[in-house]
Amino acid sequence: MKTFIAHLHPLLVHLPIGILLVYLLLEYLRRNEKYKLIAPINTILFFIGIGTAVLSIITGLLNADVSTYPEDDIFWHKWTAITTTLLFTLYFIIRNRIFYQPVYVIGFFILLLFSIVATGHLGGVLTHGENYLSFEDDIQPEIQPLQIKNIEEARVYEDLVQYIFNKNCISCHSAQKQKGQLRLDTYQYVLTGGKSGQIIKSGDIGHSEMIRRILLDESDDKHMPPKGKLPLRDFEVQLLKWWVQSGAGNQQHVNEMGKDSITAMAIKQFHQVFSQQSAPIQVERPVLNKFDPAIIKQLQSIGCTVTPLTQQENYYRIVAFNAKDSIYSVMEILQKIAAHVVELKLSFTNANDSSLQNLSKFIHLEKLWLDHTEVGIVGLKNISNLKDLKYLNLFKTNLKETEIASIQFPKELQLISPVPKDTLLMARDSVMVSAIKQ
Amino acid sequence: MRKLNIHQEAKKVSLEFQTRRHFLQQCRTGMGMLALGSMLDGCNYFGGDKENTGLLNANPLAAKASPLPGKAKSVIFLHMAGAPSQLEMFDYKPALQKMDGMDCPDSFLQGKKFAFIRGVPQLLGPQASFKQYGESGIWLSNHMPYFPSIVDDVSILKAVSTDQFNHAPAQLLMHCGTARLGRPSMGSWVTYGLGSENSNLPGFVVLTSGGRNPDAGKSVWGSGFLPSVYQGVQCRSEGDPVLFLKDPNGIDRDMRKASIEAINQVNQVAYQEFQDPEILSRISQYEMAFNMQIAVPDVMNITDEPEYIHRMYGTAPGKESFANNVLLARKLVEKGVRFVQLFDWGWDSHGTDPGTALDLGFVDKCRQNDQAVTALLMDLKQRGLLDETLVVWGGEFGRTPMQENRDGKQNVFKGRDHHSDAFCMWMAGGGIRKGFTYGETDEIGYHAVNGKVSVFDIQATILKQLGFDHTAFTYPFQGRNFRLTDVFGKVIEPVIA
């Protein structure tokens, strides 16, 4: 029964907010001669408003008891609500005295308005999360790569468990959003649990709801993380199990806790996998206008393969194997759409220095294959202002090492040297010899 | 327009893909009649919107964009048919050595089925010695003296599992996602999804060595219910590299050119009469055939490779050999072939004869394999091809830690039976992590204890590297959307760089 009444709170609160706001508006209007007559009605409105407000407070207090909202957050909501009610009552009592003194009245109005809005907002935050009302889109939290050098000295909770939560859970369970009234952004919340109680029973994996949910079959509706989100990896699960099993504390370091070989492996993997800085998948490129599709037809008709990089963007990968003898035409046509070309593969063609004379127009070029061509130093100079260029393949061209050294390449460029490394053979032989010796 | 961050971008791409998929379904049922070329294009599944790609491609193998950004552009799948023993190559089990000759504990046998082991077999210690190599400190056996020089470039999966312990079904499962016949192979899926970057070469090439086709036959490169144009083209080292490629004796290039020109011109006249677009597509197929006749023998010829390459791979032109095929794989990928599948037969080390003995025939197999494979990775690397080429190595299952006792009798030579619970595969290039091992087996290498991945996970990962979400890449057949990974599979994220 208590819970039922408590759960009426979210329904009830809308009444005092709405009614008192209308009351306020009418009070403001009442100052005008024309609307004088509404005074008696407004008094009724006040009583209804304040009555429902009191009811809301009562149910709200009950609700605070039965729910698991964080105490801190409830504190402010509770007291603003009570203050607001008191302020309205105060106003009602003194209104006739100050009614014709604009400074007081307006001041009071603003105060009331503010307090009622604040109460509502704080309540909303409790149920919908902090960013519910915000202009930002719903964004995944950015997870930094792991910054730990020596995993053995890391703190089990802070560095491992919380990291796993941050990565996989807090998009739904944090200050911003509390699905199932659960927060996993700090140790305290984790211990507190959610709607259905504690989620962790220290030392007992079998009775820890969190572990149970993670281990459910992926098709199960109760499986966590839910469908559509990436499931935890094996080693993450192992680490969580290990942490719960060994007491779910937040003080220990990795090297202070006993572990079996599986856990040791999981820790190693955790370290390996998360400390890698994952490279950005794609460069951001400006959106380009479409061009005459006939250009692509032309390219295809002389043997080029033209593939869009993704299905939306207007950027292309051009492969010219079968346009071997028509590189001149290929480059002529490509010039018209130079900005659209991101990858250009001229391998095994008759491309030469003159083919590259307009290369600087290819401002978004990221990968360029000139291997197995006649390209020389003169042509290569044209790449100097291709600032996006990340990959350049010069394998089996006529270029000499010294010539290449004379060119200023972009810093991050991956350069495939023109010279086949016979030395590889040597390296391999020596490895083999040493391996056999061993 | 506001730029999207990566996360939003990925979401958007996948949404678009979903809707396209729906479109294809509707489109297909209405249009399957036409030659598939026009069908795919009419629906424009992968090609971006029509204005963008511009052309109604008559060629069903025309290159298409992957639905998601993918690191790899092509795949070399090295399949050791017969299933090599992980315990003599990658999975170092010192404890097993100590138990050599002991009866296998009952707990390992209960409820288990084996292909040939009957009754209680004995444990068999590793028939190789192991050391750690490279910066990554990965354990490797002495049967692979060359591999250490590239070990820092590969990710080794040590706990792969399958649910088939017979060759043909397990090979089918590995390549087609089912142990039964009738589904498209991985290469078919990929060429269906991405087309080919070189229209003068087949998009999906198969090379076999060891004197036999794999146990599951041509089905492991078959197109199943996908149109037959997507099936693997078996390139042979003897006879025509591709069936019917060579002109009849006495017909030279000029004569062939004259005859194809005549055929196409007559067809052109027929087109005037019938207005059937299919005729135009036939004309371009004849042109392509003519080009293939030059391009294929050219790429399949390894004699013009320099001496150091031959020494590196251990190749000898003119024979059917694994090394030759590995070199060919490099040449094919270099020329834009999308999917190259190598089958090397003869890894079934039961120990029934010297050829299948772990201390005899198997060692030879390892050595041949090791040199060629090491050379391949080195060569791809020095050519700048490894970033875009995904290399996958493995068998269809693994081998038991027990000595085989066929029909209850101890085999004459040292050998192991088929084992499906845990075996090793490796991947390299194409956005795969370098110098990494994933997964672990118990102390005798019998069960996976950690990082267990299934064959479907391997498939999902390969597709992911090529830019597909394996759950969304489907084809409607028999009233259902089929996919390579059936209803299984999970991308092995840890091995992705």
Add this chain to the structure above:
Amino acid sequence: MPFQLKSPLFLSISLATILSLGYFLFIHQPKVDYNTEVKPILNQKCISCHGGVKKKAGFSLLFEEEALAPTESGKPAIIPGDAKNSEMIKRLYAKDLDERMPYHEEELTDQEKNILKRWVDQGAKFSTHWAYLPVQETTVPSGGFFSFFQKKDGNEIDRFIDQQLNNVRLQRSKEADKKTLLRRVALDLIGMPAPKHIQAAYLTDSSAQAYEKLVDSLLNLPAYGERWTAMWMDLARYADSKGYERDYIRSIWRYRDWLINSFNQDKSYDQFITEQLAGDLLPNPSDDQFLATAFHRNTMNNDEGGTDNEEFRTAAIIDRVNTTWETLLGTSFACVQCHSHPYDPFRHEEYYSFMAFFNNSRDEDTYDEYPLLREFRNNSVLQYDSVLNWLQTKANTSTNHFYKTFVKTGQQCINSLTADSLSNAALEDTKFLRMRKNAWARIRAVGLSDKQVLYIRYRMPVKYGKLDFYASSVDAKPFASVRIQQTKDGWQLMAIPMQHFFDGRKDIFIHFDSPLLKSNNDNGPVFDWFCFAPSFPGSNDPAFKTYFQTFTDLLNRPDAELTPIMMDNPSDLTRNTYVFERGNWLLKTKLVEANIPSIFNSQNKSYRNRLDLARWMTDKQNPLTARTMVNRLWEQLFGQGIVETLEDLGSQGASPTHQQLLDHLSYRFMHEDQWSIKKTLKRMVMSATYRQSSIVDKKTLEKDPLNKWYARAPRVRLSAEQIRDQALVICGAYSNKMFGPSVMPYQPEGIWASPYDGRTWEQSKGEDLYRRAIYTYWKRTGPYPTQINFDGTAREVCVSRRIRTNTPLQALNLLNDSTYWDLSLKFAKDILDKHPKNMDQGIVDAYETAVGKYPDPAKVKLLKNLYWTSFRTIQKNPEKSKALLTDSCINRTHELAAMAITANAILNLDEVITKN
């Protein structure tokens, strides 16, 4: 008359207008059709979560009673007649994304929402998909008001076609010219050009009946049966090998011959499929009826060592179920294997009830593929007859039947690999039971009532040994004992009299030992099968010995052709059928009995075996059988089905372009034509729609690029079989030899390379090189390349529709394959013989032979050009012609070589490999 605004007429008119406008705008709600409007939305947007596989929130839209039942919330989601209060409709309009359906997917369009809302308001009526309702007679459209202006040629088919054409404002094309039509109808009906005399008869006959006569004479040619057999072989996944690893030979060509004969006899379709499904269960089945059941013995068989036979037996059974549905019932049933059909009204359990029809067939993935039908030849025929005679006179009915079946099919034997509880024995290579020193094995629950003798088939490597059989327990005395001797040439048959007789079912224990076996590992005998039988009759007759000997000879080394067939298990070997959870054969759950899906069995009749099944399928009330076949025949002639997805007429298939026509033809097929395929084909090819020209103008092409409405005849590339057969005829090499084992025409080296299979492709000799494509040997793991290049399927499982492609490999195949080069040479020789002087005339003639039409001068010019260019090249390098011509002692080698190049080009022309 001045316009009176206030005239009563005007007022009433405007009132009426306003009222009716108001009615149509605000009140009138057009009736929603469930099948065409609602079902597609449900299937696309809802059912993936609500129905079949998943029932989110306890709500499913698959079956009516499910959809209206209370959901998890306790209330039904659909309240018929009250959309406003139906949760399902409310959720479509919900604002909260977590509430709105489809869940986190794109919102339905307003139109879609409206349809669903109106549907619920109108009572949420479900109806059955058209394809699951029995075929009704349809009225032929009269053409309506404007029929006077319409063509009235052809037959009823054309009325249906015209009606649709009218709707899209298109017109049928004029009739194709005589020669084009001749080629088209011949390729369609007999799969190759018509024989010369039929051609001549038609071309010279100018009467109105000429075409009909042509059709009749084509239908009567033996080649007709071969052509339609080619189609059926795909459906039956016919192959001459078993599949999987070793892919060893399977002798099943007699089934192919049965097909040819059946088509040629125009066996009524109901009989045709009854025999294939259940020929063995017909009363006193003839050899032919047994052979027909090989249809379902075309499933694959795994010989690989160490495989679980039950697993592959199950796979074969599942294949039979799927194939039956896909080929004969046009329904994709395979998905019900794992869960209830997500879109059509079939339940998971029903799959297994249906599987029960097939689950009791005797075959169990054994190496020898038992049961086999023995067709005796030569001497054996006489022996067989004499044994039959003996049985007739000496045995009672049941013994007579037992032995007759035994001789004819080798049943009812127990395969040795079902033995278990092995002790120093093994199932060798999981094919046969092998026993060693002091070995034990058990066979479970053998029915022993009325059995007095035990037959065994075995091989014995050592000189002698003792074999004992115990019943129930090894403590008792053996009921049969025998000393077996070393066998010399392969398998040996032996009859062992039983010393004690039993009733009911007993476990049998087998023991073997021989003092000659030194170690435990030395091999003893290997067994193929055991058979417990009543004793051979007539033992008190002096002639007994002779007849018994004849009988064992027949069983042992018969001069017989063995063909795998279907037979059901005897009652003591009956298998139970269980539902497989999620389709996993190892997870057996509920026991089920044979039945057809309930949607087709509203009267709850009992269907027990395959014969009942066949009776249901050939019942005229069966909605699918006739439609499926008619649709398939239509596809063979018109290049696409009326329902394009031949494999699925259900709600996941394509919608029919001419549903009424399909029903009309299906009705005629069953009722008027009594399931005659020939009559139905004739009906189709007699239509003006079929006979029209395939030439298309730009406008029509734009309007109907896929030729859905048949404003022109379809133009499709020939099938792999048609291409080969036609080339054989054109080049004069065609052999009309019919029937017999499959042959091996020219094939490049290295296509066959299965492990552990030493067989090679041994090129046939003489006329066998030039037989029709259906006689080409089919090895599943190495199918004939030309077949595969031209879109044939590998015949591993049934793929009932070939998707046509157009690839460079096809070009290379026709240009360079020795078959075609050889044929080109033959063709060239023919031409030179006919036109020794006039090459140009020869080229014209060659073109005419190939295309069946006099060529366009432009084409002739191009071909002549090719001839003369080639001729000059060869003249300059005379050694080229030597290389070109395989036969060295021919005159005029230059001309011949150049003509061969030209002939080869002609064989490659689009017009030649396409049906115009």
